[in-house]
Amino acid sequence: MASGVTVADACKKIHEEIKRDKKHRYAIFYIKDGKQIDVELIGARNEEYEDFLTNLQAGGAGECRYGLFDFEYMHQCQGTSESSKKQKLFLISWCPDTASVKKKMVYAR
Incomplete structure (x- = not known):
C-alpha cells in the first residue's frame, strides 16, 4: 500500500468551479490505482441531491467514493420577513x- 495518496489537479479545478464559479452541482471522486484522487463524474448544475446519491453509489456495493455537493437553500433570519439564498x-x-477493509482504510486516510 502506498504511503500517501495525492490529489489530481483536475480535482482542485473542479472544486473551484463548484465553489466559486457555480458551474456544477456536484462531483464524484475516486482513488485511481490506489495512488491519486481523481474526478470520476461531474453533475450538471440542474441536477438534484438524489442524482448525487445515485452517482455516489454507482460504483457498486464494494466501492468507496468521495463526493462534493453544493447545497442551496432559502433561509429567513429571525425578525425579518425576507428569505435569502444560502449555499x-x-x-x-x-x-x-x-x-473491503483495505479500501475503507485507503479512503479513511
Whole structure:
C-alpha cells in the first residue's frame, strides 16, 4: 500500500468551479490505482441531491467514493420577513459496509 495518496489537479479545478464559479452541482471522486484522487463524474448544475446519491453509489456495493455537493437553500433570519439564498459545500466520504477493509482504510486516510 502506498504511503500517501495525492490529489489530481483536475480535482482542485473542479472544486473551484463548484465553489466559486457555480458551474456544477456536484462531483464524484475516486482513488485511481490506489495512488491519486481523481474526478470520476461531474453533475450538471440542474441536477438534484438524489442524482448525487445515485452517482455516489454507482460504483457498486464494494466501492468507496468521495463526493462534493453544493447545497442551496432559502433561509429567513429571525425578525425579518425576507428569505435569502444560502449555499453550503459538503464533502462526503462514501464507504459502504460491503467494501473491503483495505479500501475503507485507503479512503479513511
